[in-house]
Amino acid sequence: MAVRRALVVGASRGLGLVLVTELDRRGWEVIATTRDGSVPREGMRTEQLEMxxxxxxxxxxxxxxxxxDLLFVNAAIDRGNLPISEVPAEMFAEVMITNALGPLRVLEGLHDLVAPGGTVAVMSSEQGSISMNVEPGYELYKASKAALNQLMRSYATRHEADGRTALLIDPGHNRTRLGGPDAPLLPEESVPAVVDVLEARAGEPGLRFLDRFGKPVPW
Known part of the structure; x- marks a missing residue:
């Protein structure tokens, strides 16, 4: 069996670091990117990228x-729990560029590296679900993830004929720098399930918004 190859963007810490570690453990050939070029795992090929x-x-x-076989973009920032009326324009632009525009620029720029029948995936969140937005808080972050999901929909529609799998992944609320110390999940618990989904859905064309168990997340 040929070795599967993955490029993971945003692997310096948190979910991205655990993701490249898990793929490597399963025998994937992994190329990881970090903003400063630091190596997330000894012996792993690492490239520097500010996305x-x-x-x-x-x-x-x-x-x-x-x-x-897999191009996965993992990147997000959060600038606190402000109502949108108090969000400065500069902060709005920073979060939207990093969380929504940046990932799609990466997918577009590296699109032709993905094999026919391969997978392009982005780390999203149920926070980006419009229908599930029934509790107050984190308005800018939620908006950025909803924008990410919409842009991914446009991307998948535009590339519909290429036969690739496109996934938006909700990994759950994890104990990372972004998720905070009180989050209920550890990345070491949730990421293996995410990789299970990536492997199970490979070869299924079209876009899906899925949680770490492979269940659809409402748009």
């Missing part, structure tokens, strides 16, 4: 050879 920088995306495209 909001178009020039760096283009340069990474020149350094990485295809085909890839």
């Amino acid at each position: 909001t920088d178009d020039a760096q995306i283009a340069a990474l495209r020149e350094r990485v050879d295809g085909p890839l």
Whole structure:
């Protein structure tokens, strides 16, 4: 059996670090990107990438050879629990660029590296579900994830004929720098389930918004 190849963007810590570790443990050949070029796991190929920088995306495209079986973008920031009326324009732009625009720029820039029948995936959140937004709080973060989901829908629609699998993954509320110390899940608990979903859904064309158990998340 041929070795499966994955490129994971945003692997320096948290969910991304555990994701590349789990893929490596399962025998995948993994290329990880970090903003400063630090190596997330000894012996793993690592590339430096600031994903909001178009020039760096283009340069990474020149350094990485295809085909890839999986291109996964894991990146998000949160700037606190402010009502939208109190969010400065600069903060709004920063969060939207990092959480929504940046991941799609990466997918577009590296799209042709993914093998026919391969998978493109982005770490989303149930916080981006409009129908599930029934509790107050974190309005900017929720809006950024909803924007990410909508942009991924546009991306998948535009590339519908290529036969690739497209996934938005909700990993649950994890104990990371973003999720906070009181989150109920550890990445070491949730990420293996996420990888199970990635492997199980490989080869199924079209876009799906799924949780870590492979169940659909309402849009």
